Amino acid sequence: MARITFQKLEDHSTFFWGLLAAHAAVIALGLGAFLYMEHHGHIVTGMNNAIVWGTPHVFAVFLIVAASGALNVASISSVFNNLAYKPFARLSGVLAIALLVGGLTVLVLDLGRPERLTVAMTTYNFKSIFAWNIYLYTGFLIIVAAYLFTMMDRGMAKSGKATKTMGWLAFTWRLALTTGTGSIFGFLAAREAYDSAIMAPLFIAASFLYGLAFTVLVLLTVCRETRQQLMSEEMVTKFRNLIVIFALAVLYFTTVKHLTALYASEHHGVEAFILRDGGIYTFLFWVGHVLVGNVMPLLIAAFLSGDGRMFSGRQGLAIASVLALFGGLAFIYVTIIGGQAYPLELLPGMDVKSSFLDGEVASYAPSLPEVLLGLAGISIAMLATGIALKVMPFLPTGIETEG
Numbered sequence: 001m002a003r004i005t006f007q008k009l010e011d012h013s014t015f016f017w018g019l020l021a022a023h024a025a026v027i028a029l030g031l032g033a034f035l036y037m038e039h040h041g042h043i044v045t046g047m048n049n050a051i052v053w054g055t056p057h058v059f060a061v062f063l064i065v066a067a068s069g070a071l072n073v074a075s076i077s078s079v080f081n082n083l084a085y086k087p088f089a090r091l092s093g094v095l096a097i098a099l100l101v102g103g104l105t106v107l108v109l110d111l112g113r114p115e116r117l118t119v120a121m122t123t124y125n126f127k128s129i130f131a132w133n134i135y136l137y138t139g140f141l142i143i144v145a146a147y148l149f150t151m152m153d154r155g156m157a158k159s160g161k162a163t164k165t166m167g168w169l170a171f172t173w174r175l176a177l178t179t180g181t182g183s184i185f186g187f188l189a190a191r192e193a194y195d196s197a198i199m200a201p202l203f204i205a206a207s208f209l210y211g212l213a214f215t216v217l218v219l220l221t222v223c224r225e226t227r228q229q230l231m232s233e234e235m236v237t238k239f240r241n242l243i244v245i246f247a248l249a250v251l252y253f254t255t256v257k258h259l260t261a262l263y264a265s266e267h268h269g270v271e272a273f274i275l276r277d278g279g280i281y282t283f284l285f286w287v288g289h290v291l292v293g294n295v296m297p298l299l300i301a302a303f304l305s306g307d308g309r310m311f312s313g314r315q316g317l318a319i320a321s322v323l324a325l326f327g328g329l330a331f332i333y334v335t336i337i338g339g340q341a342y343p344l345e346l347l348p349g350m351d352v353k354s355s356f357l358d359g360e361v362a363s364y365a366p367s368l369p370e371v372l373l374g375l376a377g378i379s380i381a382m383l384a385t386g387i388a389l390k391v392m393p394f395l396p397t398g399i400e401t402e403g
Helices: 014-040 055-070 072-078 083-109 114-122 129-152 154-159 161-186 199-226 233-263 265-277 280-304 313-341 368-391
Strands: 005-007 395-397
Touching (some): 014 368, 055 083, 055 129, 055 161, 055 199, 072 083, 072 129, 072 199, 083 114, 083 233, 083 395, 114 129, 129 161, 161 199, 199 233, 199 368, 233 265, 233 280, 233 313, 265 280, 280 313
Antiparallel strands (some): 005 395
């Protein structure tokens, strides 16, 4: 294999600076939204006593899940020794860190009392999955940073032993991180829409798809900016095949989750709510998650893109990635908001009525400040990635790979 060299992003177009400025503007709007909610309280949001995790949590969890999957390319290179992906391993690591930072920023700013984060970082209840996640998130940042160092240090990169060791550690840790994120919902026995061990593998499969989609879109943007074909047609085909595999995996685990729930009589109510009677949640599940987020990317990547087809390989890859991300937001929205909207089963087999609207579906409508704060998380990740590519040599040049 020819030696791979790396460079900074040096040739800047108006498009590049426009993107950075747009992301900076969205971050400023998100900061303003946070200050507005901090000053007036969460009463100005769509959240209430029943829906306590709102749209910012949807974006935060989405970004955290995608961060784990963004490490796909580096893992395939180091852990599975597929050298075709090695030129993109550095970018994969940077994007993973940026997405996690963006997600955690939204999460912290949506707490209502973000300054009390120090309490969560110094006082632990290890019966809570949230306490475990403090270690999983910070550990992921440290391990991926060390992983990047082994890739960029000449001596370590030449021997490859340290990079492979850190690659295995990062791969194992990312699985644990996504398992922890999925288990936040899987361990919540009080919510019938959650309370399932299948949530962990479902979130892992989803992370593969969403992280790959982010990686592909960043790569295609960089190709446009540098006017270089950083991805060969062979690599475009490989990425399309991965999207097909990951979309199938998400559909499989989604099917298993709901079939398992339908098998138990106590879950028939919540399943009818999500799959048939839930209004916006049912629409987002079938149209957003299943159709737009998985079926359409699968069909476009597998059958509608390539030589002589409806889309070129790169066009199909880009469209499939964008659809997968929109579907990912729909999936997390249905999971978090829909799961809370369905009433708690306080006394199984009994009808419960009170002035607190027990037994009734909770109403929720996202407010503009919530949406702006969530979008700011994505912009933080993209701005951080753009700055990193500008100041450090993460982009490959002279790619000639075998195997």
